[in-house]
Amino acid sequence: MESNKYDVIVLGGGAAGLTAGIYLSRAKIKTLILNEGMVGGQIVLTHEIANYPGVENISGYQLASTMKKQAISFGCDIKQNIQISDLDLSGEIKKVIISNGEQYTAKAIIIATGGRSRELAVEGEDTFKGRGISYCATCDGDFYTDKDIIVVGGGNSALEEAVALTTYVRSLRIVHQFDHFQGFAHAIEAAKNNPKISFILNSKIEAFEGNEKVQKVTIRNLNDNTSQKMAIDGVFILIGYKPNSEKFTNHIDINPYGEIPTDSKMATNVKGVFAAGDVREKRIRQIATAVNDGAIAAIHAIEYIQS
Amino acid sequence: MTNLEHVITTSQYQEIIENNENVMICCGRMGPMCVPVYDAMEELTEESKNIKFVDMLFDIPDAHVIRNAPECAGFMGLPFTMYYKNGKVVKATSSIQSKEQVQAILNEVF
Numbered sequence A: 001m002e003s004n005k006y007d008v009i010v011l012g013g014g015a016a017g018l019t020a021g022i023y024l025s026r027a028k029i030k031t032l033i034l035n036e037g038m039v040g041g042q043i044v045l046t047h048e049i050a051n052y053p054g055v056e057n058i059s060g061y062q063l064a065s066t067m068k069k070q071a072i073s074f075g076c077d078i079k080q081n082i083q084i085s086d087l088d089l090s091g092e093i094k095k096v097i098i099s100n101g102e103q104y105t106a107k108a109i110i111i112a113t114g115g116r117s118r119e120l121a122v123e124g125e126d127t128f129k130g131r132g133i134s135y136c137a138t139c140d141g142d143f144y145t146d147k148d149i150i151v152v153g154g155g156n157s158a159l160e161e162a163v164a165l166t167t168y169v170r171s172l173r174i175v176h177q178f179d180h181f182q183g184f185a186h187a188i189e190a191a192k193n194n195p196k197i198s199f200i201l202n203s204k205i206e207a208f209e210g211n212e213k214v215q216k217v218t219i220r221n222l223n224d225n226t227s228q229k230m231a232i233d234g235v236f237i238l239i240g241y242k243p244n245s246e247k248f249t250n251h252i253d254i255n256p257y258g259e260i261p262t263d264s265k266m267a268t269n270v271k272g273v274f275a276a277g278d279v280r281e282k283r284i285r286q287i288a289t290a291v292n293d294g295a296i297a298a299i300h301a302i303e304y305i306q307s
Numbered sequence B: 001m002t003n004l005e006h007v008i009t010t011s012q013y014q015e016i017i018e019n020n021e022n023v024m025i026c027c028g029r030m031g032p033m034c035v036p037v038y039d040a041m042e043e044l045t046e047e048s049k050n051i052k053f054v055d056m057l058f059d060i061p062d063a064h065v066i067r068n069a070p071e072c073a074g075f076m077g078l079p080f081t082m083y084y085k086n087g088k089v090v091k092a093t094s095s096i097q098s099k100e101q102v103q104a105i106l107n108e109v110f
């Protein structure tokens, strides 16, 4: 079918994928963005963005909607809430099949599938999601007014969200697997100076228990290998992000952390396949860097298909 | 705001669940965990004509019908999403759900 033939298919419609879509479509390259879930990606998970240049303060939802509108205005096709069921990235013409059986082809592919919240993957976590286990402090903080809670994690988001949660909670323990934190000095300082916050270091959560909602956690001390059960009203899990690269394991090189290595043109080891945004091997994962990658990948994809 | 019909009062809520065989109500805020559910519902409105999809703001006083519903006891994550068949609650979920997860519930309960 002619309508399923594209010049470039972008897999993922977050900041990186939408930027690629904008650059490609504006250059009159026939482009399709295929997105599992809702277009916008992690931006939609952000209440307020204050560090995207040129925009003073904006909700993530608004920024994502504007990027989407821009891409569509230049003629980019977008399909969201799809599942990719099969891929062939090896030949000159790349193929993507989605779960309803539709097949799309393109001369180049940009992988911009980003990342997702890391889960602890321990007993009880699935059962108590939304029932005392949360991954979003800004969304669910007020349910824990005057409660005793745990924040799991030791990076910037865990430390900053922990401090923000002290507006509501009675007490907050930060459980972290190491004896030091990975956050910025000011974030560590703010958490240490907060009278409601205490620390359980060198420890990890092994299980959640409860009835209607979570009531107890099992915490193992990694130094002496002892474990204790602790009564708790809620747990926020803020342990970072995992690249969405599983679908590409048998198609391109992926490093041991699940990230896709690229060169400075955002090209992967497979000809005609580019990667952009958080799914890529890099240190700084921000909207500005995702947008940067998306633009670079789009321009080099254009050069590739026109060469 | 979403493009869904908004429920504002308890009488409107009663009217909707009594006069429609299959109803899904998402009760939340315009936050990160809620927006993807509204978005899935907007698409499903087109695809599943036998189901009435509506939303309700979590913080309006009349939303107590959902906030305090027995099926939501223990819920501590937005949004609270309820599914009704012939006026009776057949399923309730707390926190974010993908379109695929919502679709699986619709297939199961309606």
Ligand SMILES: Cc1cc2nc3c(=O)[nH]c(=O)nc-3n(C[C@H](O)[C@H](O)[C@H](O)COP(=O)(O)OP(=O)(O)OC[C@H]3O[C@@H](n4cnc5c(N)ncnc54)[C@H](O)[C@@H]3O)c2cc1C
Residues within 6 Å of the ligand: A011, A012, A013, A014, A015, A016, A017, A034, A035, A036, A037, A038, A039, A040, A041, A042, A043, A045, A046, A048, A049, A050, A051, A052, A084, A112, A113, A114, A115, A116, A244, A247, A276, A277, A278, A279, A285, A286, A287, A288, A290
């Ligand atoms: C809570 C939170 C707050 C943040 N705050 C800020 C901030 O204030 N400022 C800032 O600059 N950065 C912030 N970030 C980081 C920033 O949001 C990300 O670095 C950036 O949005 C990444 O964009 P991306 O396009 O690479 O990936 P993503 O946003 O993850 O988008 C990837 C898209 O691909 C889709 N997808 C996944 N798998 C597949 C597949 N197999 N096929 C097709 N589609 C797929 C996903 O559904 C998603 O829509 C924040 C992140 C989070 C989680």
